[in-house]
Amino acid sequence: MAKELLQGKRGIIFGALNEQSIAWKVAEKVHEQGGTFVLSNAPIALRMGNLHQLAEQTSSTIIGADATSVEDLQNLFTSAQEKLGGKLDFVLHSIGMSPNVRKNVAYTQSNYDYYQKTLDISGISLHKVLKVAMEQDAINEWGSVVALTYIAAQRIFPDYNDMADAKSLLESIARSFGYHYGTHKKVRINTISQSPSMTTAGSGIKGFDAFFNYAEQMSPLGNASVEACADYCVSLFSDLTRYVTMQNLFHDGGFSATGVTKVVMDKFME
């Protein structure tokens, strides 16, 4: 890939927890392409993960923020612009968590306090990030915001639980805010609908291994890797995709457009 696609661009990358995280790989690739950024995660995650290693490797600063707290986000956006020396060009929202999934509560039995938390952390936080950015006029014209999502927003995957509802909300917020931020300041907002990936969030879903293998065989190109997802994020942060906005972009090896594959059919012919 060409180098320095993001030379001179500044941003915030939310959600790197460990080396498996999608955001971790995005940070490495953005750094390779000349972009500078602040890494952010929830204060509790900063204590659990090894984000300092990534910060060192990419010469970046860590600023903690609970993405559900507008106050934390205000502080983050102000401090990030100070640290980086100007307005931002890209933001990665790579955040997801469901207490119902964590505690194995079935979808039909949802605990509503947990459900609210799922929606707040995994969906509404994108709205809060964008609202704070807009209020501070923190993103340059043609800036790009990308959030990670999953096809359970459109189709049922029973064990994805209330995260499916949160992802529908997330994708809708990207579209709605994409209109307003686009007309206001030419800021672009998209979601990437990624293949199942072996990360902390991914493998928290019940039966994930079997599902990962199923998706692999249902995708003409196979599951898209986390590295490939990071490349796609870089392309969306770059000036090569300036007119892409308000889209939910499938990055899934063709899974979303496939009814059945020969390899899966063959299993039913045995």
Ligand SMILES: NC(=O)c1ccc[n+]([C@@H]2O[C@H](COP(=O)([O-])OP(=O)(O)OC[C@H]3O[C@@H](n4cnc5c(N)ncnc54)[C@H](O)[C@@H]3O)[C@@H](O)[C@H]2O)c1
């Ligand atoms: N892994 C998959 O199979 C897969 C597939 C499609 C989409 N996604 C999405 O990709 C994104 C990143 O997940 P991942 O797979 O890299 O797993 P991950 O567990 O490494 O990342 C999730 C991140 O969300 C952060 N987070 C949770 N609550 C937060 C809060 N209140 N404030 C700020 N940050 C908070 C976590 O600390 C963690 O860093 C998520 O939106 C996830 O739903 C994952």
